[in-house]
Amino acid sequence: MMIRRLAIAAVALLGMAGLAPTAQAQTGDPSFNLVNRSSRVIYEAYASPSSDSNWGQDRLGQNVVPAGRNFVMRLPQGECLYDIRVVYDRQGGPAEERRNINLCNLSEVVFDGRPQQGGQQPPQQQQQARPGPGQGQGARGNPSVNLVNQGQQTLMEVYASLTTDQNWGPDRLGADTVAPGAVYPLRLPEGDCMYDMRFVYQNGQSQERRGVNLCEVTNVTLPLQ
Numbered sequence: 001m002m003i004r005r006l007a008i009a010a011v012a013l014l015g016m017a018g019l020a021p022t023a024q025a026q027t028g029d030p031s032f033n034l035v036n037r038s039s040r041v042i043y044e045a046y047a048s049p050s051s052d053s054n055w056g057q058d059r060l061g062q063n064v065v066p067a068g069r070n071f072v073m074r075l076p077q078g079e080c081l082y083d084i085r086v087v088y089d090r091q092g093g094p095a096e097e098r099r100n101i102n103l104c105n106l107s108e109v110v111f112d113g114r115p116q117q118g119g120q121q122p123p124q125q126q127q128q129a130r131p132g133p134g135q136g137q138g139a140r141g142n143p144s145v146n147l148v149n150q151g152q153q154t155l156m157e158v159y160a161s162l163t164t165d166q167n168w169g170p171d172r173l174g175a176d177t178v179a180p181g182a183v184y185p186l187r188l189p190e191g192d193c194m195y196d197m198r199f200v201y202q203n204g205q206s207q208e209r210r211g212v213n214l215c216e217v218t219n220v221t222l223p224l225q
Helices: 002-026
Strands: 032-036 042-049 070-073 081-088 095-102 108-111 145-149 155-162 183-186 194-201 206-213 219-222
Touching: 032 042, 032 081, 042 070, 095 108, 145 155, 155 183, 206 219
Parallel strands: 032 108, 145 219
Antiparallel strands: 032 070, 042 081, 081 095, 145 183, 155 194, 194 206
């Protein structure tokens, strides 16, 4: 009788061991590294469980993912199957999606810039589109841009004021700086597009550009040429 009980216990343990991998495949840590191998800047990134019909919030927040860079996407432990959507350049730009991905089995998800059609559009896609080139003075839209520092000096101050203003206004960086090789999203209020800009570098030198239609550009590359 004792031998029979030991045999039953051994079979039960083997059965539990066989079920363990299946259980782990259903839940775990879906956090991953978002890799941008496209030639564009990723402005928005959405990740929601495949069982959810909505994309939810932009998980980048105030961040962007420049071409060739990575971003660690922290997701709550639990479900593993996710849908992922990224939006390039700006709101309303081309998008790329991955569906029904088991993120618990992956450490990174690569996006290469190939536009994908279909799928639920996030609410941000319904906002006002940027005006096209040639609309010039009086154009209205979203003048926010990326500052791309390709120089050797840290950018210490940035001023951006409407061309109709008589002064530069506050330093738009505040307590921030933009190191060489970094990208900084400069958020400006939607409305007028025509701006004057002034940039001050760590070595004390400054550059200006006047009468720029920021609604027609995505990146402002520094130093100015």
